[in-house]
Amino acid sequence: MRVRRLKRLLLLGPYVIFLAVMLLCIGLFIMICRQNERIEALEEEIDHLTMNQDSLIEKVSSIDSSVDELGSAVGAISNELSLIDISEYEGKGSRANVNTVWPTKVYLTFDDGPSPNTGKILDILNKYGVKGNFFVVGTDNPDLQKMYKRIVDEGHVLCMHSYSHKYNEIYSSVDAFTKDLNKLGSLLNEVTGITPRYYRFPGGSSNSVSSIPIEKFIKVLDERGMKYYDWNIVSGDATNPMLPADRIYENSLADLNEYEEAMILFHDLANKTSTVEALPRIIEAIQSRNIPICPIDDTTMMIQHYTKTN
Ligand SMILES: [Zn+2]
Known part of the structure; x- marks a missing residue:
């Protein structure tokens, strides 16, 4: 009996080993596939991030050019302001009431x-x-x-x-x-x-x-x-x-x-x-600035440090 069992084992042995090797290979194959999937997913993520970075760079450069445009607009407004002749407002009497720019x-x-x-x-x-x-x-x-x-x-x-x-x-x-x-x-x-x-x-x-x-x-x-x-x-x-x-x-x-x-x-x-x-x-x-330099007369404002209301 023992001899027969031993023979059977010897005959089955290679099959068992072959099966074990096959199972190991399948296991390894599955692991490799999963790793590949992960690598692909990571690659996709990297691509995505790169695209985001590109679009961010584009946005920053567009903000930069907007700032430049604003700068030149402010410059143009300043030029316009410096060209305004304040004599237009001279003698109209309303300037000091609204906002005294100059006397x-x-x-x-x-x-x-x-x-x-x-x-x-x-x-x-x-x-x-x-x-x-x-x-x-x-x-x-x-x-x-x-x-x-x-x-x-x-x-x-x-x-x-x-x-x-x-x-x-x-x-x-x-x-x-x-x-x-x-x-x-x-x-x-x-x-x-x-x-x-x-x-x-x-x-x-x-x-x-x-x-x-x-x-x-x-x-x-x-x-x-x-x-x-x-x-x-x-x-x-x-x-x-x-x-x-x-x-x-x-x-x-x-x-x-x-x-x-x-x-x-x-x-x-x-x-x-x-x-x-x-x-x-x-x-x-x-x-x-077209401001008149005047002699004092009776129309001059009472510029006094002490007044009776003090
Ligand atoms: Zn004095």
Whole structure:
């Protein structure tokens, strides 16, 4: 029996091995097929991603060209804007109500003269055909007194700024203020034949020097039918040492568009050389915007630091 079984096993052996090998091959074949499928799927995915990348690149380049187009459109608009002549809006009275782009009037005011610089400033103003406003102090120098007359004769506005310009004297009492005012008024009338009607308080109407309320001094002016003006633009020429002309130019123009009427504060003292140097460029810049440079008159806005409603 055992021998027969052994023979059967020996006969079946190769078949079993063959079957096992066949099964192994089939198994391997299935595994290879599956791996191929995966590779194909991955290849497809890579293709898809590549296509997406291409379309993204296309989109980015189209955005780039849109940005370029926008840039040139903005450039074209800027050009158009710079070509618009603001004189179209001049004198219509509505500009300041809607949106004050530039003032309707500019007043150039000069304090603390006369000095040898006053003559130079008058020459510049005359050259450009504009009128200035001179808030003068008192002097007994006959040469400087001639400047009072030049101011009036050449059509500029002679205004008062106290005779002594000494804060501690002028503001010590109403009586002292009045005497100082009368002294300057008499001198100017004697030299020029007119008595100025516009006044600027030394240090401005909001100065903190006077211990007496400023209303008391304003009352003195009111009684004489006089008006006082401060300023809303500071050229910066009061500093010591003097600012260079470039800075005075920049300061004078920097805030111009904030006011319906702009009153710029300058000084025509003897040492204010950079004011004289900056003035032609300042006038040219204002005139290039077609803004009138005006003498103060009774239609001028009340540009005051202190008002009764304060
Ligand atoms: Zn002054």
